Amino acid sequence: MMDTKVTYKTSDEVDFVIVGSGAAGGILAKELSTNGFRVVVLEQGPYLKEPEFSHNELKVLTFHQLTNDPALQTATFRKTPEDTARAQNCVLYGRCVGGSTVHFTANFWRFHEIDFIERSKVGEIPGTGFVDWPIRYADLEPYYTKVEWEVGVSGLAGASPFDPPRSKPYPMPPLPVKGSGVIFERATRKLGYHPFPAPMAILSRPRPGRSACMNCGFCLGFGCEFGAKSSSLSTMIPVAEATGRCEIRANCYVHKIETDKSGKVTGAVYFDAKRATHMQKAKAIVLCANGAETPRLLFLSACNQFPNGLANSSGLVGKYLMPNSAAIALAVFDEPINDYKGFCVSRIIHDFYELDPAKTGFYGGGGLDARFDWTPVGFATGALPPGTPRWGKEFKQALHHNFTRTLEIFCHGSSLPVESNSFSLDPNVKDAWGLPAVRMTYKDHPNDLKMMEWMRDRAMEILDVAGAKTKWAGPVAEQQFAVHLLGTCRMGNDPKTSVINPDHRAHDVPNLFLCDGSSLVTSGRGQPTMTIEALAFRAADRITTLAKSGELSS
Amino acid sequence: MKSDLEPRRDFLLQLGGLAGAAWIEALWPAVLAAAQHAHEAAKGKSVQAFEVLTPDQAKQIEAITSQIIPTDELPGAREAGVVYFIDRALKTFASDTRSVYQKGLADVSRISADLFPGIQNISEATPEQQEQIVAELMADRSTLALAGSDFPQVIWLHTIFGFLLDPEAGANRDYVGWKVLGRDSAHSFSPPFGFYDKDYPGWQPNSPETDKR
Numbered sequence: 003m004m005d006t007k008v009t010y011k012t013s014d015e016v017d018f019v020i021v022g023s024g025a026a027g028g029i030l031a032k033e034l035s036t037n038g039f040r041v042v043v044l045e046q047g048p049y050l051k052e053p054e055f056s057h058n059e060l061k062v063l064t065f066h067q068l069t070n071d072p073a074l075q076t077a078t079f080r081k082t083p084e085d086t087a088r089a090q091n092c093v094l095y096g097r098c099v100g101g102s103t104v105h106f107t108a109n110f111w112r113f114h115e116i117d118f119i120e121r122s123k124v125g126e127i128p129g130t131g132f133v134d135w136p137i138r139y140a141d142l143e144p145y146y147t148k149v150e151w152e153v154g155v156s157g158l159a160g161a162s163p164f165d166p167p168r169s170k171p172y173p174m175p176p177l178p179v180k181g182s183g184v185i186f187e188r189a190t191r192k193l194g195y196h197p198f199p200a201p202m203a204i205l206s207r208p209r210p211g212r213s214a215c216m217n218c219g220f221c222l223g224f225g226c227e228f229g230a231k232s233s234s235l236s237t238m239i240p241v242a243e244a245t246g247r248c249e250i251r252a253n254c255y256v257h258k259i260e261t262d263k264s265g266k267v268t269g270a271v272y273f274d275a276k277r278a279t280h281m282q283k284a285k286a287i288v289l290c291a292n293g294a295e296t297p298r299l300l301f302l303s304a305c306n307q308f309p310n311g312l313a314n315s316s317g318l319v320g321k322y323l324m325p326n327s328a329a330i331a332l333a334v335f336d337e338p339i340n341d342y343k344g345f346c347v348s349r350i351i352h353d354f355y356e357l358d359p360a361k362t363g364f365y366g367g368g369g370l371d372a373r374f375d376w377t378p379v380g381f382a383t384g385a386l387p388p389g390t391p392r393w394g395k396e397f398k399q400a401l402h403h404n405f406t407r408t409l410e411i412f413c414h415g416s417s418l419p420v421e422s423n424s425f426s427l428d429p430n431v432k433d434a435w436g437l438p439a440v441r442m443t444y445k446d447h448p449n450d451l452k453m454m455e456w457m458r459d460r461a462m463e464i465l466d467v468a469g470a471k472t473k474w475a476g477p478v479a480e481q482q483f484a485v486h487l488l489g490t491c492r493m494g495n496d497p498k499t500s501v502i503n504p505d506h507r508a509h510d511v512p513n514l515f516l517c518d519g520s521s522l523v524t525s526g527r528g529q530p531t532m533t534i535e536a537l538a539f540r541a542a543d544r545i546t547t548l549a550k551s552g553e554l555s556s
Numbered sequence: 557m558k559s560d561l562e563p564r565r566d567f568l569l570q571l572g573g574l575a576g577a578a579w580i581e582a583l584w585p586a587v588l589a590a591a592q593h594a595h596e597a598a599k600g601k602s603v604q605a606f607e608v609l610t611p612d613q614a615k616q617i618e619a620i621t622s623q624i625i626p627t628d629e630l631p632g633a634r635e636a637g638v639v640y641f642i643d644r645a646l647k648t649f650a651s652d653t654r655s656v657y658q659k660g661l662a663d664v665s666r667i668s669a670d671l672f673p674g675i676q677n678i679s680e681a682t683p684e685q686q687e688q689i690v691a692e693l694m695a696d697r698s699t700l701a702l703a704g705s706d707f708p709q710v711i712w713l714h715t716i717f718g719f720l721l722d723p724e725a726g727a728n729r730d731y732v733g734w735k736v737l738g739r740d741s742a743h744s745f746s747p748p749f750g751f752y753d754k755d756y757p758g759w760q761p762n763s764p765e766t767d768k769r
Contacts, residue, residue, distance in 0.1 A: 058724045060717065065649070161761065179759070181752035187759070196762055216744035340750035342739055378720035378737060383713070393624040393694055393712060394687070398736065402630065405737040406750070 006246040012269075012282045016040040017549065019270045019284035021256045021299065024101015025531050026517045026538035027290030028234025029149075032241045033542030034288075035248035039549065042249045042282050043242075044272055046295075047097035049252035050104075052236070055225035059379050063223055068105045070097045076439040077294075078428045079482055087428055087441045094485045095292045099252055100235025102292070103531065104225045107346045108203040108232065109414075110155050111369065111529040112146045112536075114166045115139040116356050120524060127365055129447060130418045131322055135523040136495045136504045139166055145536035153232040153535065154209055157201030164196070164352040174207045176200070176348070177215060181339035182409035183348030186372030189468035195353040200371060203232035203531070204345050212236055217344040222375040251282075257437055259287060259303040259312055259514070267312075267514045273435060286513040286554045288506075288545070290538070293323070293487025293519035294425050298440045300491070301427045313491075313508035313516070318501055320425040322492055323442070324417035324525035325484035327368070327450045331411045331461035332385060333470030338406040341374030347412075348372070354457065355527055364452045368415030368527045370461060374408065381405055387474055411464060413457035414528025418447040419489055446480050454478045486530050491520035505544040506537070513554050517541045608646040608654065614639050615679035616661050621715045623690040630736050633715055637729035641718030642711075644726050653710050660707025667692045 010016055017039035020027050027043060035041045050068070061067050070093065078087035096102030116123065118135040126132070147170045149155065157172035159165075176199030179187075187197040204221075208214045212229035221231070229236040242248035253275035260268045260281060269283040289296045297320035303312040311319050350371040357367040376385045382401055385408060391397045423445065427438035455478045465473040494500025497509035502521060508514040517538050519530055526533060548554055606614050621633040621642070633639075646654050668675045668689050675681050678689050694708050720734070721727035728734060731741040748754040 056724055057722045060649070060721055060725045060727075158759070161759065176759070178747040179753055179756050180747075181750040184752045184756050191762060199759055217746065217749070218744050335752075337751035338738065339752055340738075343745040343749040344747070378734060378739060379716055381737070382716045382720055393690065395626055395628065398625050398628070398630070398632065402736050402738065405739060 006244050008246050008249050010040065010042055010249050010282075012280045014040075015283040015285060016042050017285050018042075018288055018545075019044060019282050019286075020288045020290055021270060022046070022101060022290035022292060022295070022518065023099045023239065023250060024096055024234055024290065024292065024518070025103050025534045026541075027288075028100065028103070028238035028242070029535055029538035030288050030290060030517060030542050030545075031248050031250070032238035033539065034546065035242045035245040037542070037546045038247070039546075040247050041242070042251055042284070044254040044256050044270055044282065045099050045250065045252045046255050046291075047099065047252065049099040049250060050225065050235075052225070052227045052229050055227040057218070057220040057224065059377050062225075063377070063380075066097070068096060068098050068223075068225060070095050074434040076431055076433045078431050078439050078441045080441070080443050081445045081480075083422055083443055087431070087443070089431055089439070090482065092442045092483050093294050093440065093487070094483070095294060095487065098225075098235075099239060099250055100225075100233040103203075103233035104231075104235055105223050106233075106531060107222045107375065109347055109350075109371065109529045110150075110157075110201045110203040110532040111350075111352075111527070112166060112168075113139065113142075113526045113533045114164070114355060117524050117526050124359055124365055127418060127449065129420060131421050132419055133494070133499070133523060136493060136500075142533070142536050142540060143167065143169060145539040146532065148539045149532060149535045152539075153203060153237040154205050154212070155201055155203050155232065155532075156206040158199045161198035162196060162352050164355050172201065174205065177202055177204060177206045177345055178348070180341055180344050180348040180372075180374075182341045182372040182374055185335065185339070185409060185468050186349045186411070186464065189464045190351050190353075192467050193464065195351045197349045197351050200347045200350045202345060202347065205230045205232065211240070215345055219342045219344060220377070221345045223377070254280075255435065256291070256299060257302055257435070259289075259299065261303070261305060261307060261312065261511070265307055265511060267511060277435070286515065286545075286549065288515040288517060288541075290516075290518045293490045294440050294442075294484075296516055296518055296520045297425050297490045298427065302437065308510070313501055313510045313514060315510050316498055316501055318492065318499070320490050321421050321423070322419035322489040323423040323425060323444060323484065323487070324419055324489040324522070325444070325481060326417050326486045326488070326525050326528040326530070327366075327415040327446065327454045327481070328528065329413040329454045329458040329461070329475065329478050331413075331458060331465055331473060331475035332387075332408060333465040333468070333473035334387065334404050335407050335409070335468075335470060339374070339409055340406050341409055342376070342405070346373045346375045352527075354460065357453075362453075362456060364449045364456065365418070366416035366449065366453045368413055368453070368457055369529070370457065370464070371412050371414070373410050373412055375410070376408070378405075381408070385410075387472055411461040413454060413461055415450070415453055415457055416527055417450055417488070417525040419492075419524070420445075420447050425487075425490055442484060444481065444484065451478055451480070486519065486525070486528070488519045488522045488525050488530055491516045492523050493521050494523065505548065506541040507544075507548070515541065515545055604640050606640075606643045609639070609643045612677070612679075613657070613661060614643065616664065616677050617642055617657075617711070619678045619681070619686050620664065620690055620693070620711060621718070623686050624712060624715045625719050625736075631732035633719055635729065636719045636727065636732045638715050638718030638727070640729075641721075641725075641727045642714050645714055645717070650710075650714065653705075656705065656707050656710050660711065663707065664689065664693060
């Protein structure tokens with residue numbers, strides 16, 4: 003194969019610098035480069051390829067091969083703005099080429115129509131900045147379909163009576179059912195719910211250059227050595243590089259966006275792997291650095307013209323963090339399920355996606371899936387029933403009996419946008435490069451906790467009907483750890499109440515675009531990556547139109 | 557060398573079709589090499605020299621870890637080579653816990669002597685006595701977890717690591733830890749995976765009767 007890789011000089015003014023190569027960055031890199039633009043992608047983490055992935059929990063999970071390292075990418079946490087934040091491992095994001103799509107579960111739900119217009123439907127919710135999106139599901143539907151066909155999503159169209167309209171079926175059938183899926187399907191049917199095959203961004207059929215899922219069992223948290231997981235690494239990045247116009251520059255930690263006197267961005271300043279500083283010049287910049295690092299970068303780019311942070315005239319950069327709410331319930335069954343084999347999820351229900359606040363007493367909703375996402379060490383340290391001895395004969399017997407017989411129901415749900423829930427710069431704590439650490443301020447809205455308790459109780463009912471003799475669920479606790487980093491540079495039509503417009507263009511900076519989890523206006527029901535990718539395809543179309551009209555170079 | 561992974565490879569080639577097969581052909585050597593490395597690591601039974609631990613410390617640590625995951629009809633920490641994993645850990649990623657081990661082993665010796673006068677080290681005690689010594693060490697430790705920095709916590713986590721990590725990490729010799737879990741050490745699987753999905757008839761939408769409920 004001809005080597006088409008291109009290398010640009012930092013002094014070359016490329017058309018676009020994209021910061022981050024994950025769910026959104028990978029798609030924008032592919033779309034903009036195939037549309038003829040010269041693109042440099044600056045990725046904070048390393049460029050690992052499939053043969054470098056392993057099942058070594060120590061290397062991958064304990065030592066953060068694919069994700070941010072709390073010892074280097076320091077973060078701090080506090081519950082309220084009145085508290086002093088302390089260093090804490092409170093944020094997780096993918097830190098390698100492909101970003102979080104390399105290690106994610108690959109649940110790939112579309113948002114439903116309600117997610118875009120819910121504020122209008124349910125009215126004001128006290129203590130929140132709950133608003134409608136400036137776009138509708140119908141605006142995004144063609145892009146959801148594009149995601150499914152371009153990256154490869156397995157699923158069965160029409161299987162859920164709650165699914166929103168779609169213009170095309172899935173490109174490939176669902177993945178095989180797992181034992182957890184069969185148990186879940188039978189129990190939820192008995193309760194009158196509507197289980198259906200989980201849409202997953204994992205190949206059930208091979209594609210050129212990629213294998214179908216081999217069911218190796220190391221999925222969540224791990225990179226797929228078979229290329230079956232539809233990560234940006236396995237799907238978009240190779241296409242972008244093959245254009246000969248896109249350079250993926252790994253191990254580049256962008257810490258400032260430069261602006262000129264006219265208020266336009268001119269380039270991205272970054273540390274390379276040896277901590278030398280460079281600036282890559284560009285005509286326009288797209289930040290896809292995730293919902294924590296994108297607002298942090300805007301704050302770090304404060305200057306005389308933008309004293310409160312770049313693109314922050316609204317004062318809303320970093321605010322309205324929505325991490326999605328979650329709860330789990332576990333159970334042990336009589337016979338071997340062997341759910342450690344395969345991907346994580348094969349059956350879900352969306353019967354609780356849109357609940358009636360008048361009946362439940364709370365706003366929101368979610369979905370439930372049956373899964374097993376425990377690694378061997380993770381299982382031994384975190385998935386045995388409460389009260390099980392943690393060492394000795396009974397501990398060993400529990401490991402022996404339960405590992406093959408345990409399943410989990412995961413409850414995913416909405417988070418309300420609360421203004422004080424946010425990412426900002428910590429005034430006291432620095433990261434390993436001497437830059438202000440990202441500070442998370444977060445306290446769940448009481449409504450979200452109530453909703454999750456309700457969901458957890460439904461999960462326990464399902465396990466009961468399924469015949470589980472041993473089942474348990476922890477208390478629904480306030481969250482202090484965010485994986486879904488949503489809403490922190492929200493989209494809107496009004497520059498006073500949002501950071502970007504529906505084209506993902508910063509209201510304040512004409513050649514700066516933001517596209518990642520930070521763009522979301524509502525949280526959906528717990529599976530945001532599909533929507534982030536649909537937004538990225540749509541943003542690429544909008545940005546291309548603007549660039550080709552000459553608007554970005556004027 | 558014929559690998560036990562190769563029949564699976566043939567299946568993949570049949571399944572994959574032309575494009576997938578070409579890719580698998582290209583990538584398989586790397587995947588195979590990684591898996592083979594893990595298999596070889598798992599078989600690393602040759603007598604290893606300790607790099608950090610003294611022979612006496614190693615005996616004490618093996619006595620403790622063999623109580624955390626004892627040997628019965630199934631292998632335990634001893635057969636998994638956990639003490640060798642810990643020695644390697646103290647040389648590498650856990651070198652900052654050497655002092656924790658030194659103090660912890662001294663504590664265990666004191667517990668041993670207190671409980672069983674005349675016994676200086678846990679390695680000298682009978683298995684029943686060793687169980688009581690570790691019970692004393694782990695007293696009030698019902699919340700052992702991934703975090704924590706004192707000796708009971710550290711040696712517990714290192715024992716779990718040494719027993720259950722992929723052998724690529726220098727742990728889980730001969731996959732004995734995964735055998736205890738009932739986890740097949742193969743690198744890929746085909747459905748049906750277990751008891752509940754073996755007779756699954758295929759997904760069907762809810763019937764009208766189901767919907768009425």
